[in-house]
Amino acid sequence: MRNITCILLLLLSIVSCSKNDNEIQQTPTESMYYPSNTSASWETKSLSSLGWNQNAVQPLKDYLNQKGTKSFMILVNGRIVMEEYFNGHTATATWEWNSAGKTLVASTVGIAQQENLLNINNKVSDYLGTEWTSMPLNKENLITVKHLLTMTAGNDDTKQYVIKSNLTYIADAGTRWAYSNIFQKLTDVVNKASNKPFETYFNEKLKSKIGMEGFWNFGTIFTIYHSNTKSMARFGLLALNKGKWNNEQIINESYFNESVSTSQSINPSYGYLWWLNGKTSFMIPNEQNVYQGFLVPNAPADMYAAMGAKDQRIYVIPSKKMAVIRMGDASDPVNPNFAVSGFDNELWGKINAVIN
Template sequence: MKSITLFSLLLLLISSCSKDDTVVQPTPSESMYFPSNTNSIWETKSISSLNWNQSAIQPLKDYLIQKNTKSFVILVNGRIGMEEYFNGHTSSLEWEWNSAGKTLVGTTIGIAQQENLLSINNKASDYLGTEWTSMPLEKENLITVKHLLTMTSGNDDTKQYVIKPNLTYVADAGTRWAYSNIFQKLTDVLASASNKPFEIYFNEKIKTKIGMDGFWNNGLIFKIYHSNTRSMARFGLLALNKGKWNNEQVINESFFNESIATSQNINPSYGYFWWLNGKPSYMIPGQQTVYQGNLVPNAPVDMYAAMGANDQRIYVVPSKKMVVIRMGDASDPANPNFAVSGFDNELWEKINAVIN
């Protein structure tokens, strides 16, 4: 009796694996998509194919309009799931990145290091010459390129214009985190190290490689990048893929991973110009206060973001293979911000209603 039972079980197993009754295997995960650098074609995904909540789309759009948004894009696996333009803005119009463009500068510095043109551990004065600040020389010599990347140079952050008289000593480099426009000196570091104007080097190493449009202009305080929304999305897609575009590693992955990790022990939510979610505390521009908790509680904990004044945003979420772009005027004109604000948390509440 036992042998008959075993034989019957064997027949059942063989039958279940026959060609007429094949076990359905899980669908392989969708491949990452990169838009062409030579035409305007960009693959899209429908709301239904993404299993998003259709009823939450209009409340998200209403919120974006209410908050003075000009453009909004969500990419999933590189494909456009949502692309909206408001208040007369269009896909061809360019807009300012403000401090979100700092991540472009940091990435360009990383490329120069991988080409052995510089080392971020070297003194900034190796590239800028001595007495590029108004600090005592022994304090100036403490400042490395990495300190400029991490907002820990120790200069007076209350003075916005990056001119020598304003670059004065407050603390030893590496001992104080303070959001400051001194980062702009990195463009001079790059120009000195590469023997090319910063813009030329950037265009060669990033802009052309990933098919961006746009330009740098010399703003009142520092260089500001302007581009259309899809170009901002292209850089976000590069960031999602840890510096890889199609089959080319544009920026060394190890450097990029450094960029999106805590860069110093003072503000754990700051990398190399990238803002990091999911850390135990954070600081914000213009203050020395340490706030407890995640940078953006409603956003995924693995999110990293490029943030610029008036709520220019690139949110990158590896766990969802997602990039979110927001460009526009300040969400709250009465209280403009330089980086993270309450807007981020409110926006992610609306996004979550769509994607979850």
């Protein structure tokens, strides 16, 4: 009888363990959250629920404040985990994206392509007509829309005003990576392809779809988007979900994946106006030097980022279901940068202390 009882207890134990294992396997993962397009409400999530180190939060805030930050946000699965404002900045105040807004342009180009209005492999002159540069015609005709997306148009990158006389030849398109403002011609391409002003098309196809607020400032040196912090976060959330917002695929997923993948062999850390971490080497604006290693060593290897002058940032980390936003003045006012800087690595050191 004792043997039978022991066998029954063992069987019950096995069944109980199997049941518990099954329950664990069936525990649902947290759903992705999208804030309403018509309401100011936005779900939040506590640091403690994520098991983050709350003792490291104040050092992060102190660092951000010392480095001229105006606003900082962290989203996890779309929910706000941190939302901080400094130096009198508020949730409704607008600020410049600078070159972080290039990613808005790249996204709008992708939407125009999926609507069969353009093809990024076509010549720019197919949309703008010939002689839109001061290059020899045979060299101008080498430049495709994709070359503008990847900073490989071969133009003289020392001339920042985007006027015809400054768009001169340095190298054949596709053979040289150089960061410059020639990307702004993409807004003209979308304008001609859609027969609508770029901002009108952008507002219809992207901004209104995800509930963003903001406006474009078009100039011959810089084309800059301005918005509040949560609008920047909305775009970060769209990017985290590879162009999807709720149940609508706003940016074709295949195109978006191309955007955040190495776009050419010269600078592997650059996609379609997105900066990429975790590659073997990288280049930076105003130089032709190649640096070995990750763009931001302290950041997750799968991170892709929108980066603008004076350290405007959208960091997107798919492995952590996370998007991080930073807006503000330059972290180093004496030596303000055009895009990537040492600030990124220092900041990620502080973020890692919180999230790991």
